Amino acid sequence: MKFERYGIGIAKGMTVTMRNLLRRRITTQYPEQKLTVSRRTRGNELVWNKEKCTGCATCAKTCPQGVIHIVTSVGEENNYNVEVFEVDTGYCISCGLCVEACPYDALFMAYAFELAKYRRSELVLSRDDMLIENKQASAYFRPEVDKDLPEQELLINRKE
């Protein structure tokens, strides 16, 4: 006998919705309340380590959007000096391929997301905008950063 046909199914459904009514609201009121973003996320920014970068331009070649612009000059010790390192985040799709491709672990994703600007030109990050000294690097594809991060709770499991 299928009891679902005798109104039991309806009663079950009603209890499910009632439980949801009594649950904590999942919505956050964005400008006032902010969720803590996962520190392993791919944000809208890149973070660049000036010391480690050799100017090999692997990242620029990997970028499917072609938005990384690198100009180098030959230095004294048979090395490259990175003169220009620009990322047009207006075209960046935050795919993270540049980070994965960098052979010297010099490029990181960041987890900033509130990056709306009034002009397109402001979206272009120059080298000084991306210095790792001023920015928090995301642990995406960088296990050595991940090591030092605290465990983060999933949003859905958050209690308060």
Place this chain on the structure above:
Amino acid sequence: MVGPNITVDALRHLAPVAPDWPGNEWWHWLVFTVILIVFILVMVIIFIYLERRIIAWFAARIGPNRTGPFGFFQNIAAALKLLLKEGVNPTNADILIFWLAPIVNFAPVIAVFAVVPFQNGALLADLNVGILFVIAIGSISTIGVFMAGWSSGNKYSMLGAMRMIAAVVSYEIPVVLALAGVVVLAGSLSLNDIVIAQERVPFIVLQPLGFLLLFVGGCAEINRSPFDLMEADSELVAGFHTEYSGIKWAMFFLGEFGEMVVMSTLIATLFLGGWQGPGLPPWLWLLIKIFIVDFIMIWTRATLPRVRIDQLMALAWKFMFPLALVNLIITAIQVLAWPDALPLYVIPINWAITVVLVLLGSKLFKLGWGRVEV
């Protein structure tokens, strides 16, 4: 031969009888009518607000909370937006009827409240045919729907209107039969007398089946989910009011929620004991009961998925109609057996009958001559 032979005395008999204004003053009637209309409009706004807020809660969201305290003025903002929108008239529309339809749809909602008692005797017109008036006036809304569908000059609006009328007419029958059960119990058609008759126990206790039928049928009649497939916002384009925009559309929207207010009020009055209740003032009791019914309606809307059109019709004709008939007959027999007042031990009997009938009805309920698996 009448004429010169009529005496002054006879003429005096022909003089019109003073109408039965409340408080015997004509301006009382005017003032209370205005108060009532304002009350209904405010109720509609509160209902729309509650609907949005509570539906949001059911979805673990917050709902409108920006405009005014707790987002209460969100609806007023929405109404202003609708008023400022352009009212588009289709080329093929029958303009006069096109304009009249929203009014015909909304006006009955207000008229119904004339017979709803807020306290013993506190009603605009204590008609001795109260329920009949409610049913008759309430059905006029459907004509507004048909006018809207027809005058839009659009076959899809027309189809939407026909879909809606088919459903409303089908569900009118179990609803009216359920109401008849109440009338038999109370021995009066006047809503005030029906509320007084519930002094001992509200009729929901005496007649659970009638309540169930009225609630389900009422939800179907006012197009509440899960029976809202006449306009099914997520799958069809609005049905009969496809061509409406701006203030005319707002009238339909008001009418829809106004009907919800009416249905909640009716259920509260007929089955939950209306203004009866201990402690609080009577009008407050009525309001509380109205909001309880409203909450349950929103709850079912948040829970149940929309039914198919054949399921809708089958539910009306194969499930609710026979049950309503049986309910009416059983009530009549009980009232005949105990003409003065029903003894309290009929309550468990009636609940048992309800459970058995619902189980039996569900067991025998088939769609498409049993070929379609539900």
